[in-house]
Amino acid sequence: MSLKESSYSRLIALWWISAVLILLPSCNRSASTQPKRYALKGTVISIDKNAGTADVDNEPIQGFMEKMVMPYKIKPPDMLGQLKAGDTIAADVVVEPNSYWLENVKVTGHTQVPTSEKPAASMHLPNPGDDVPDFKLVNQSGREISLHQYHGETLLVTLIYTRCPFPDFCPRVSHEFADIDKEIQADPARYGKTHLLSVSFDPVHDTPKVLRAYGFSCAGSKDPALFKRWEFAAIPKAELPKFADFFALTYEDNDGVITHSLSTAVISADGKIYRWYHGAEWAASDLLQDLAAAHAAS
Numbered sequence: 001m002s003l004k005e006s007s008y009s010r011l012i013a014l015w016w017i018s019a020v021l022i023l024l025p026s027c028n029r030s031a032s033t034q035p036k037r038y039a040l041k042g043t044v045i046s047i048d049k050n051a052g053t054a055d056v057d058n059e060p061i062q063g064f065m066e067k068m069v070m071p072y073k074i075k076p077p078d079m080l081g082q083l084k085a086g087d088t089i090a091a092d093v094v095v096e097p098n099s100y101w102l103e104n105v106k107v108t109g110h111t112q113v114p115t116s117e118k119p120a121a122s123m124h125l126p127n128p129g130d131d132v133p134d135f136k137l138v139n140q141s142g143r144e145i146s147l148h149q150y151h152g153e154t155l156l157v158t159l160i161y162t163r164c165p166f167p168d169f170c171p172r173v174s175h176e177f178a179d180i181d182k183e184i185q186a187d188p189a190r191y192g193k194t195h196l197l198s199v200s201f202d203p204v205h206d207t208p209k210v211l212r213a214y215g216f217s218c219a220g221s222k223d224p225a226l227f228k229r230w231e232f233a234a235i236p237k238a239e240l241p242k243f244a245d246f247f248a249l250t251y252e253d254n255d256g257v258i259t260h261s262l263s264t265a266v267i268s269a270d271g272k273i274y275r276w277y278h279g280a281e282w283a284a285s286d287l288l289q290d291l292a293a294a295h296a297a298s
């Protein structure tokens with residue numbers, strides 16, 4: 001399968017899984033259905049150890065999806081270290097309303113992966129102590145803001161786009177930010193020293209009006225006071241490549257469906273990276289601990 005075909009298959013799979021998981025367009029959703037299981041056979045195309053995922057070119061999965069290339073979380077996580085590009089595998093796809101993953105993974109053989117489908121060279125990763133550039137953005141009120149204006153506060157930044165259909169990507173991190181926002185509201189000592197910023201990398205669609213509605217949806221409130229502590233902004237298209245490079249964001253837009261990685265950063269009051277998370281393997285409690293440590297260190 002070529003890279004173009006692989007990308008197209010992945011985009012189609014996003015919609016297949018979106019339908020199976022019965023997604024809602026807002027940040028707030030709940031479900032109580034039992035996990036569903038499907039038998040998978042396929043070939044590992046690449047491994048992303050930072051994200052804890054493997055791209056798998058799976059054969060048609062009866063009752064679930066056609067032949068696709070998709071990123072899958074692997075459980076238990078240590079099984080990921082036993083896989084390599086070219087392995088043919090058998091596994092169970094476990095699907096819940098908010099996530100999906102592979103378990104009971106067994107390597108059944110090994111094939112040669114075409115060079116064109118091997119992962120690209122390593123990108124820049126934000127490291128603790130790195131100075132964060134003064135990127136300019138446009139927020140939910142149509143006002144230009146810049147990252148340096150938050151010096152003196154601990155800034156939490158996560159990257160999203162409002163149309164993201166994948167429940168364990170943008171909707172998940174936005175839900176965790178909503179939990180952080182509630183905790184900060186309940187703690188006056190942290191309230192004036194912390195700022196949340198959700199940054200869209202889809203500036204054409206995510207206009208100030210769209211970002212404002214998305215923000216209200218995530219917070220479950222239409223109180224404009226929300227944006228005093230939690231802003232939603234888009235990075236202008238001209239700055240997007242540099243912004244994406246600094247925050248280790250990978251993205252590919254195909255007719256409005258963007259396949260992308262996840263990136264969340266804790267930026268200390270002096271404008272330096274305090275901690276950076278790749279993927280969604282963090283919870284509100286982790287970032288709240290980072291906030292406490294960053295405040296103590298400032």
